[in-house]
Amino acid sequence: MAKKYTEKYTIPSYECDRSDYLKIPTLVKILIKISGSQSEELGVSDAYVHSFGLGWIILQHDIKIIRLPKSGETVALTTEATSYNKFFCYRKFWIHDEEGNECVLMETTFAMMDLKARKMGSVLDEIVAPFESEKIKRIKRGEKILPVEEVKAKKDYLVRYYDIDDNQHVNNAVYLDWMLDVVDIDWMSDYIPVAISIKFNKEIRYGEIVDSSYQQGETELSLHQVLVNEAVCAEANIRWQPKD
């Protein structure tokens, strides 16, 4: 078993939507943040990783939402870097409520970027050793993501100053903001996501124009894509269910 790391988090109302549910992009941000906190605690901070000419990149999130927490709740955010192979690191994240019920499970695939060559690098043992992750041979595939085939609705977004993080590209959580903002407002009022898979193909930079579009798949499944100059930068599938 790899080392687990937990932090408490009280959900402020400004991180919630009009119905007081935690915003989905924030859900991703608060979880990714604790993997950074664990890395710092174990002496393998981003600065240490940079010293090898490497940086973490996120390839995919697979999120299961059993119950989306609401404003004012104090939840426990937990993470565990479960396993890794030559090119990929697999990490799990959980959100538990005050009664200890599991609310969210997120499984994320990370890789290393060779910062000079701007391509994927190998995972170094010295970077992952402190997490006590299992070294595996096989490649684990995230959920398969169905592509958009027929666009139902789209909107364009000009990348904003504050969308860019300290990696100098758009933060991975912003893609979900673009994807969800395109969804019909009545649908957003009546339904809630229960499963989200999002795959990142290509980084997006300041000043680029993003085309976010979606399609209704089966009744309670939506298919999403984010394009820049017609290149697919991210794709997602979201499964929904009616709100209580």
Add this chain to the structure above:
Amino acid sequence: MAKKYTEKYTIPSYECDRSDYLKIPTLVKILIKISGSQSEELGVSDAYVHSFGLGWIILQHDIKIIRLPKSGETVALTTEATSYNKFFCYRKFWIHDEEGNECVLMETTFAMMDLKARKMGSVLDEIVAPFESEKIKRIKRGEKILPVEEVKAKKDYLVRYYDIDDNQHVNNAVYLDWMLDVVDIDWMSDYIPVAISIKFNKEIRYGEIVDSSYQQGETELSLHQVLVNEAVCAEANIRWQPKD
């Protein structure tokens, strides 16, 4: 002296810009949030205020930034509802760093909205009594805000799903996101705000198209406005200085 209320806050990297400075809209959100926490602690929550058919609205923020905090810092957020008169409530907010140095002072003017009539209501003594604010006769004016006379740059924004808060209109912090996003990127890289005054005239709703524009005033002063259908919804003046 009115009652003070303080909370600690550790600044997560996802609330920071590409240079690791706390995002300005977040600065406003975390401060406004603690006024809500104080109100709840004193038994005058938003729900209590709503029971009188009233809701709080924000008219103006005057922000002085001595030093903008950075990612990872643990700061103290403090607020005090200093005084009020028949129509307005005046509140101060501070951010202090770990050494106790004052980093930010924000002075905010609130008013009560009569939720049914959609116009300003009177401030009720029972709502403000628990804060032990001083009752005053005079009207305190916020900083005078110079209007935009000649637009230097503008961008349009379609209000997003997540811009709307539980009051069903655009959260006051989002206006600053629109205002700062229009500013020249080189200026944003080289300069930092040291004083911001923003005045809210008109609420903005989902689906509206916002026109954010600005003008360089004197060398280190920028003048901002946010329009919907040519009506001025908010105006701001920002004073800047070169980053260290």
